[in-house]
Amino acid sequence: MIRAGIVGLGKMGLSHQSMVNAHPGIQLKAVCDTSGYVLDVLSKYTGVTTYTDYKKMLAEVPLDCLFVATPSKYHTEIVELALERGLHVFCEKPFGLDPDTGFRLADIAERKRLVNQVGYHYRFVGAFQEAKRLLDQKLIGDLHHVRIEAYGPVVLRPKGSTWRAQKSEGGGCLFDYACHAIDLTNYLIGPPVAVSGTVLNSVFSSDVDDEIYSTLQFGERFFGQLATNWSDESYRKMSVRLNFWGTGGRINVDRQEIQIYLRNAPQTADGFTKGWNVRYTTELTRPVWFYVRGEEYSAQIDHFVQCIETGATPLSTFRSASDTVLIAAMLRQDAQMPRTAIARGAAGVVAGRGAAAPARPKSFVRSLLDRF
Amino acid sequence: MDRVLFGDNQFFGVNHMSEEKARAQAMRFQEGGAIIQVLEDAYAEGVKAFMCTTHERMTEICDFFRANRDKYPDYVFYPCMPYAHKYANAAAELGMLGAVRSFLPEDNKLGALLRGGMSLARQDVEGLARLLIDAEMKMFAGLNTPVIFLQNVATDFLLGLGFDEAFKIFAGWVRERYHAEPAFITMNAPLLQRRLQSAGIENPIICANINKIGFRMCGGMQAYEELIAAGRCRLVAMSVFASGALPPREALEYVCKFPQIESIVFGASSRRNIAQTKQLIDELTHR
Numbered sequence: 001m002i003r004a005g006i007v008g009l010g011k012m013g014l015s016h017q018s019m020v021n022a023h024p025g026i027q028l029k030a031v032c033d034t035s036g037y038v039l040d041v042l043s044k045y046t047g048v049t050t051y052t053d054y055k056k057m058l059a060e061v062p063l064d065c066l067f068v069a070t071p072s073k074y075h076t077e078i079v080e081l082a083l084e085r086g087l088h089v090f091c092e093k094p095f096g097l098d099p100d101t102g103f104r105l106a107d108i109a110e111r112k113r114l115v116n117q118v119g120y121h122y123r124f125v126g127a128f129q130e131a132k133r134l135l136d137q138k139l140i141g142d143l144h145h146v147r148i149e150a151y152g153p154v155v156l157r158p159k160g161s162t163w164r165a166q167k168s169e170g171g172g173c174l175f176d177y178a179c180h181a182i183d184l185t186n187y188l189i190g191p192p193v194a195v196s197g198t199v200l201n202s203v204f205s206s207d208v209d210d211e212i213y214s215t216l217q218f219g220e221r222f223f224g225q226l227a228t229n230w231s232d233e234s235y236r237k238m239s240v241r242l243n244f245w246g247t248g249g250r251i252n253v254d255r256q257e258i259q260i261y262l263r264n265a266p267q268t269a270d271g272f273t274k275g276w277n278v279r280y281t282t283e284l285t286r287p288v289w290f291y292v293r294g295e296e297y298s299a300q301i302d303h304f305v306q307c308i309e310t311g312a313t314p315l316s317t318f319r320s321a322s323d324t325v326l327i328a329a330m331l332r333q334d335a336q337m338p339r340t341a342i343a344r345g346a347a348g349v350v351a352g353r354g355a356a357a358p359a360r361p362k363s364f365v366r367s368l369l370d371r372f
Numbered sequence: 373m374d375r376v377l378f379g380d381n382q383f384f385g386v387n388h389m390s391e392e393k394a395r396a397q398a399m400r401f402q403e404g405g406a407i408i409q410v411l412e413d414a415y416a417e418g419v420k421a422f423m424c425t426t427h428e429r430m431t432e433i434c435d436f437f438r439a440n441r442d443k444y445p446d447y448v449f450y451p452c453m454p455y456a457h458k459y460a461n462a463a464a465e466l467g468m469l470g471a472v473r474s475f476l477p478e479d480n481k482l483g484a485l486l487r488g489g490m491s492l493a494r495q496d497v498e499g500l501a502r503l504l505i506d507a508e509m510k511m512f513a514g515l516n517t518p519v520i521f522l523q524n525v526a527t528d529f530l531l532g533l534g535f536d537e538a539f540k541i542f543a544g545w546v547r548e549r550y551h552a553e554p555a556f557i558t559m560n561a562p563l564l565q566r567r568l569q570s571a572g573i574e575n576p577i578i579c580a581n582i583n584k585i586g587f588r589m590c591g592g593m594q595a596y597e598e599l600i601a602a603g604r605c606r607l608v609a610m611s612v613f614a615s616g617a618l619p620p621r622e623a624l625e626y627v628c629k630f631p632q633i634e635s636i637v638f639g640a641s642s643r644r645n646i647a648q649t650k651q652l653i654d655e656l657t658h659r
Contacts, residue, residue, distance in 0.1 A: 011460065014529070014533075015529065017532070017533060018528070018529045018530075018531075018532030018533045019532055021532055021533055021534055022531070022532040022563075041497055042533070044497075045497065045535050045537050045538070046533050046534045046535050047534070236384075236385055236386070236394075236457060237457060237460075239391060241391075254391055255391075256387070256388065256389055256390050256391055257389060257390055280389050280390075280615070280616075280617060281388060281389065281615070282388070282389070282585065282587050282614050282615050282616075282617040283617065285587075287586065287589075287590065287592070288590060289590065289591075290528075290532060290560055290563070290590055291528060291559035291560060291588060291590045292525065292528045292529050292532055292559075293525055293528075293529075295588075
């Protein structure tokens, strides 16, 4: 039986508690939060041991693993202490706010051979896993474009009192929301080598960004566009969608379904035909032992347990999460750079017949790469 | 309970198969009138029980049936609470306690005290739960609500925590205040049944996915079939078509072969589909 503790009982922490507690391979030993009310209720009605100081909890309760679901800015110190004590760690995303610290923690965890996982749950969605399988086998040929979109209703009015609306606490759409889309992209096709033209814009928030748009480069002839906006009320909940264009066809994928367009009938035994092929979540989702809010949330916890038991490397590690935070940091830095834009009416822009198209500078790719 | 219950996912942009379809439905049912039209069609086909989320948009549907009681005298609502996204979105914006406070009634003495943080500090979970239930039930005043459901996200969250007392609080208040049967929606029916039984809630109404391909039947199909056979709860089968993955006849043949399943809930947008499903269930039930 794996002995577990949880630090941070917000929306994610409580949802983890429910699933961890229901897992037959885990024994939940203690939880920690700063809200006395939540702790009192949990202690009274579920009998769990509670703490308001995680250091005290780690010192007093013998544990094998720790789940960290505090606001992002506290991730580092808590994870570091847990690793020091030799605990396997499951940390919520984005995994800190600074890639260097993230990579340092990854080094420590790997050196100590501790299972380290980050809660990028989209990696556990059946449809995205199927997309990964198909992209890995180059079903749609060489990729030349990807459109990555994430929309949802998180910040819908100027006033927001939680940490998500505060830059100093690690709030903002980039680190708290866009990271899901970035991480999923990294998982599916690897991280971009460069980013450019990034816009971090505020819609309602006064202190943080609410939308991010950027051009990502994955290869010499492979570009992508990222669009995320957490102030979109037309979505019932967060929606992440990726569209891939390749020389052999196209893949559109979201949580519910994967649509595949193939220019030619493939040689594989998957039963795909030329033209459109659609696979739904009902056939792509593997059953879980306990369901609260989506199979992927349960599956990632079960995966963590299995990695502890077998010593396998998780699908989402401190290292892969730090790669994601690194891309987020690149986006933030790019957004602060002076814009190179062609203004309407700018001198030297010749429109109309006979005008030569401006040549793309030879060093375009190089100059992008050099910026980082 | 009625044999056939009408569900509401299609009205509120919920579709487990496709976001595009969900959006198209959200557009079609933007006006309450479009929802009412479908409910009237369902009624005409003999589907007279509406199992509906306590979504704020239900208010105008309730108003309609209150105003037309003589036309639909035997119409019943089975409210399903809470509408989770309302709480989840509020929690993201206001924090946990802020969200709870924001849904408490203002025109109630205890509510006012709770809003001020009074009995939150006293850990009066039961008082708080009652107020939240009352807030969700407000829109159904004067309508017939013989069964009241706890939504699966709440049921399963509490089930995982081991917060079994909450089920007793819910069941107790639903019986006492609304003279209704407490009911529970879940994705983990075999586990829930065992826990409700040990909490002293005998023969509860449980609504769960029951379909031929085992979609979202946590604990496995065998455990579900044993649960059905044991007859220790009153079952409502939902997601019988597994979000459209199964053809209607094949799907309903599976569910109807269990006489212990009391009701079947399904959602549809066209009168033709409603009629077809209702007739199929009738035919397979009386076989």
